[in-house]
Amino acid sequence: MHWKKLALAIICSLVVFPAIPTSAQIAPAATQSGLPLKVGVGVSDYYLDWGPSRYEMGISAWADWTILRLPRPLDGLGIEVEGRSIFFNAPSAVSGHRMDTGEGGPIYQWRRYDRVQPYAKYLFGFGSIDFPPVPPKPTTSNHTTSTLLVPGAGVDVHVWKNISVRADYEYQHWRQIFGSNDLTPNGITVGAAYDFHRRTTRFSRTRGER
Numbered sequence: 608m609h610w611k612k613l614a615l616a617i618i619c620s621l622v623v624f625p626a627i628p629t630s631a632q633i634a635p636a637a638t639q640s641g642l643p644l645k646v647g648v649g650v651s652d653y654y655l656d657w658g659p660s661r662y663e664m665g666i667s668a669w670a671d672w673t674i675l676r677l678p679r680p681l682d683g684l685g686i687e688v689e690g691r692s693i694f695f696n697a698p699s700a701v702s703g704h705r706m707d708t709g710e711g712g713p714i715y716q717w718r719r720y721d722r723v724q725p726y727a728k729y730l731f732g733f734g735s736i737d738f739p740p741v742p743p744k745p746t747t748s749n750h751t752t753s754t755l756l757v758p759g760a761g762v763d764v765h766v767w768k769n770i771s772v773r774a775d776y777e778y779q780h781w782r783q784i785f786g787s788n789d790l791t792p793n794g795i796t797v798g799a800a801y802d803f804h805r806r807t808t809r810f811s812r813t814r815g816e817r
């Protein structure tokens with residue numbers, strides 16, 4: 608008998624409640640304004656690929672331009688431009704070492720969640736490297752350049768208003784930097800960014816109808 612009464616109450620609720628006029632509803636609405644641009648700067652720590660335990664630090668700067676009004680499966684696709692200089696605290700074994708790079712390419716950011724937005728990217732670029740003398744050359748330093756292929760991934764975490772923090776990992780491929788040998792430095796960057804097109808979620812009150 609108890610279950611029959613409960614079933615009857617549920618049926619009555621389903622019939623009666625839709626007929627009750629709703630005076631107001633609260634619905635979330637996402638709004639965006641400003642340029643679809645995010646710029647940031649950070650500190651990088653890179654493994655140099657010059658033997659074991661050789662790390663060096665530097666600074667990075669980036670700009671992400673989001674492509675708007677794309678089909679839903681492509682929502683979050685954009686272009687990233689990035690510059691980096693690795694020059695600080697060079698290991699004594701590679702004294703005078705320095706790497707400067709400039710890269711650009713597609714980036715895809717998963718924007719389903721407003722606060723935490725992971726991303727993946729594949730950049731192409733150009734780099735220069737200074738390194739210690741290589742015997743038997745008598746010069747005090749050496750310099751060379753190379754094209755780069757740079758896959759990477761990371762996450763942006765919104766912390767306050769238009770400000771987010773970023774943790775980024777990149778794996779660089781310097782082609783034939785020493786004869787037929789490739790160089791594959793890789794490392795992490797941690798920094799902060801300002802989003803000119805920050806999406807905010809507000810709650811608006813709309814009046815319902817019978």
